[in-house]
Amino acid sequence: MTNNGITVLFFSFAADRMNAREKIYELPEPLSIQEFFQQYLSTGLREPLESWLFSVNEEWVDPQYNLRPGDALAVVPPVSGG
Amino acid sequence: MVDYYLITEDSIDITEALTMIDDPATGAQAIFLGTVRDEYEGRKSLGLYYDAYPTMAQTHLKKIGEAMKQEFAISHVVIIHRIGELPVGAASVLVAVSAAHREAAFAAAKAGIDRVKSEVPIWKKEHWADGSSEWHDHPDHSGNVE
Numbered sequence: 001m002t003n004n005g006i007t008v009l010f011f012s013f014a015a016d017r018m019n020a021r022e023k024i025y026e027l028p029e030p031l032s033i034q035e036f037f038q039q040y041l042s043t044g045l046r047e048p049l050e051s052w053l054f055s056v057n058e059e060w061v062d063p064q065y066n067l068r069p070g071d072a073l074a075v076v077p078p079v080s081g082g
Numbered sequence: 083m084v085d086y087y088l089i090t091e092d093s094i095d096i097t098e099a100l101t102m103i104d105d106p107a108t109g110a111q112a113i114f115l116g117t118v119r120d121e122y123e124g125r126k127s128l129g130l131y132y133d134a135y136p137t138m139a140q141t142h143l144k145k146i147g148e149a150m151k152q153e154f155a156i157s158h159v160v161i162i163h164r165i166g167e168l169p170v171g172a173a174s175v176l177v178a179v180s181a182a183h184r185e186a187a188f189a190a191a192k193a194g195i196d197r198v199k200s201e202v203p204i205w206k207k208e209h210w211a212d213g214s215s216e217w218h219d220h221p222d223h224s225g226n227v228e
Contacts, residue, residue, distance in 0.1 A: 012133050012205035013217040047221055055203075058138040074135055074203075080218035081132065081139075081163060081204030082116050082175055082195065 004028065006067055008041070009074040014052075018044050027067065034063040041075065052076060085151075085159050087143035089136045089204075091166040094173045103158040103180040112187035114195045116175040118168045126211035132165040132174065135203040139163065142202045146194055154190035156181040161194060163204060 004027045010018045018041075025040055033054050042049070053076040054061055067073065083105045096115065103111060118130050147159040160178040168174055177194040181187040207217045 009135065011135060011203070012207070013220045015133070016217075051221070055135075055138060058135075058141060074138070076135070076203055077205060077217075077219045079199075079201065079203055080206050081134075081202050082199035082206075 004069050006036075006069065007072045009072060011074070012077045012080075014045055014075050014077055017046060027069075031067055032063065033061065033065050033067060033073065036067055036073075037063065045075065051078075053078075083158060085144075085147055086162075087140055087147055087160075088162045089134055089140045089143070090162065090164055092164070094162050094164055094176050096173070096176065099160045099162065099176055099178045102160050103178050105157050105180050108157045108180040108182055110182065110184040110187040111178065111180045112184070112191040113179075114175075114177040114191045115173050116195065118170050118172050118174055120170045122208055127170065128209045128211055129167065129169040129172075130174065131167050131207040131209065131215070132163075133205045133207070134163070134165045136165070139202050139204055143198070146197045146201065149197075150179070150190045150194050153193065154179075154181070155183070155186040156190045159190070159194070161198065163198065163202065165204065 005024050008023050015021045037049050055074040056071050084102050086102050121127055143161045147161055150159055156179050158180045162176045164174050177191050179187045179190045205219050207215050209215050
């Protein structure tokens with residue numbers, strides 16, 4: 001990973017749609033999760049921003065969170081454990 | 083006499099869990115065990131695959147257990163969620179609580195499993211008897227998961 005890279009984690013059907021559980025993205029400019037989602041993820045995930053929860057480095061965050069180099073962003077579908 | 087939280091691919095050891103919550107000062111142990119059903123909404127199933135964000139899920143189990151100890155008069159908590167491929171009948175989740183009295187033990191165990199099912203980043207995929215598979219959280223899935 002270079003200086004501007006973030007790691008994005010996918011689970012459940014999101015991993016199926018992205019064909020990956022983990023991808024590294026290079027960000028040419030600082031982006032919020034919302035901006036990153038629209039530019040890089042919405043086409044592949046095929047569900048709107050409102051369908052997902054997000055965590056960064058294992059803490060829940062809002063889509064307004066500004067991504068920083070080295071962040072691990074998880075795209076979290078509605079949970080269904082038990 | 084410990085609290086213990088675990089996401090694991092191994093079988094859940096119920097005896098070990100009860101040993102961990104054991105405490106001479108308590109007179110009650112309540113245990114909830116979730117097992118894999120052979121049907122869902124009337125459709126025959128062969129088993130479940132559980133996906134998870136393991137590190138975050140385990141942290142969440144601990145948060146839930148600590149909240150249970152704040153809210154209820156209980157002594158010890160063990161929460162274990164198994165992930166991976168599970169056949170029908172296998173135990174997928176365990177919530178075990180020890181307390182001085184049964185009321186608190188039952189109430190805490192119920193609150194614990196309710197929170198595990200609604201808050202912990204774990205997802206299950208049904209393996210239908212007809213050979214197809216389906217994520218419970220998939221947008222096209224018809225039913226809401228409890």
